[in-house]
């Protein structure tokens with residue numbers, strides 16, 4: 001029995017191996033499927049649903065769904081991208097995302113995803129405008145949970161990689177919010193070197209390293225020169241996407 | 248009491264049985280860059296008692312910023328103003344320098360910030376003079392409103408208009424290469440700056456300097472000629488004595504980025520000069536009046552009645568001993584030869600502004616030749632402090648940002664004194680004078696009154712009136728109200 005098989009993504013034959021998720025197979029082939037909660041090094045959990053594809057007609061999260069031989073996958077179509085736009089738009093409306101004053105601007109995955117998906121209408125839904133106080137108690141980091149998108153990356157990194165439980169959710173449904181294991185971040189065991197606190201874990205401007213602020217000039221920030229996902233597309237030479245400078 | 252003709256609009260209630268005092272209101276309907284309203288109060292004899300400029304926009308920025316992180320502030324406060332965001336960016340950054348314990352930036356950081364600031368003053372002054380004020384000056388205050396706008400200037404003086412656009416663009420290009428974006432950039436950070444100039448950027452800007460300097464000379468000539476040809480008007484139109492406040496360099500030279508806070512009286516005698524800017528509130532106090540959201544600052548030693556003052560180009564030109572660049576210094580001498588050392592004419596602001604335009608381009612040319620912009624340490628830190636006061640000469644005058652920040656890096660206190668606020672009393676004086684002259688005991692609600700009031704305000708601050716000239720005719724209402732606030736008459740256009 002062959003160790004590789006083929007899946008069909010929007011009509012293109014993509015090689016896959018047993019045990020790979022749809023997303024892993026596509027990544028390896030230079031085909032980027034948008035995502036927010038998934039990040040290299042952490043177990044996927046399929047919670048943001050931005051990577052939703054149709055696998056033989058059924059909506060699944062590509063980051064958790066195993067690739068199966070001869071699966072027919074719908075990914076980069078108007079209807080799938082509309083779902084993604086709706087999901088990302090709702091995230092933008094749930095929190096306080098005032099990008100012009102946010103130091104994550106230009107390196108923020110949520111903002112970059114909005115650019116990639118062409119989200120331009122910022123007034124389609126009501127803004128929830130949460131009023132959660134900043135937690136600046138810790139000498140090294142600030143938490144602005146008004147920008148949290150509930151991707152759980154910090155929760156998983158703390159648990160899986162740091163062996164701690166610095167972060168957890170409290171509340172349910174629309175009242176769900178990120179909490180720390182203590183009254184404030186300073187009361188927790190978060191410390192320098194924790195994976196959960198490192199660059200690249202929080203995709204937005206919620207976990208902020210103190211003092212960095214706007215020290216990276218416009219033009220040199222992570223997504224100033226290319227769209228989110230292009231690093232995956234470029235790995236196999238795909239460069240048919242235009243770039244747009246983040247605001 | 249003198250009664251006026253009934254309004255033509257039948258819906259407007261008319262009550263002619265009023266006595267004692269009446270109020271005429273000029274009300275811009277569009278809310279752009281600070282919504283202003285003018286009310287003219289008449290006494291029982293129908294003479295102008297007082298005119299008030301109402302800033303009805305309440306920004307609430309000071310509260311909004313509380314709790315935010317110190318390094319966010321220079322970026323967030325730029326949203327205060329669409330015309331000179333860079334001034335707020337830099338004033339806040341200067342305050343935050345102190346919080347992070349830096350009194351003296353590295354040469355690279357200071358020069359980059361200076362370049363950013365002079366670029367922005369250049370573009371703002373050009374906007375103010377050409378786009379907003381030149382229609383008044385070129386076509387006359389009493390020209391029809393359809394003519395007094397930038398589009399008419401483009402038609403009648405296409406070359407002048409083209410140069411104005413390109414000069415502004417040059418200023419904006421400087422902002423872009425120093426701040427990262429033409430508007431709302433991030434260049435100034437606590438303790439320094441976040442980027443150098445590249446060689447390519449430097450050369451691109453330097454390549455334009457000669458031509459643009461000539462344009463600035465010509466632009467100054469337009470203002471000089473206008474003022475010299477209309478001396479009588481300058482002397483009679485909203486001309487009054489006042490104190491003047493500005494930063495000046497330690498040696499007395501004009502400096503837009505940093506200096507000693509200095510106040511002089513109408514005769515040029517010093518009232519105070521304070522090098523330690525953190526002590527500014529020993530000299531300046533703010534008065535609150537029940538009819539305005541805007542405070543009324545005054546020089547503490549003189550009291551609120553006579554301690555009010557003016558800021559902006561005319562204040563800087565009056566207060567300084569000279570200019571640090573040669574051509575602007577000659578221009579200053581010409582100004583003083585014609586108008587004297589302590590000029591009080593509101594319209595002389597335009598001349599002073601254009602001297603600064605020439606000065607800006609000369610300073611920019613000098614800075615661009617400086618290799619510190621290309622390399623060198625960008626940011627430093629020192630011993631942390633709790634309080635910071637950033638001061639800068641914004642295009643329209645002294646701008647003060649005052650913050651207190653706690654040990655967690657969160658802002659606990661914020662007070663901003665913007666140039667419009669400094670000029671508050673002066674602008675009220677100016678429109679009172681205009682209204683007195685124009686109405687002259689026979690209140691007449693006509694376009695000419697509106698035009699003259701606008702011209703007087705615009706000499707100080709286009710923010711209240713930029714809708715007018717930037718977009719054509721400003722929809723206006725004049726309301727005549729009695730002391731109880733009831734409308735007697737209204738005129739709109």
Ligand code: SF4
Pocket residue numbers: 096097098099100102103104105106108109110111147204205206
């Ligand atoms: S977290 Fe991202 S999307 Fe939200 S304000 Fe910051 S940059 Fe914008």
Ligand code: SF4
Pocket residue numbers: 147148149150151152153154155167178201202203204206207
């Ligand atoms: S804090 Fe950041 S990493 Fe953690 S859940 Fe919120 S958005 Fe995700």
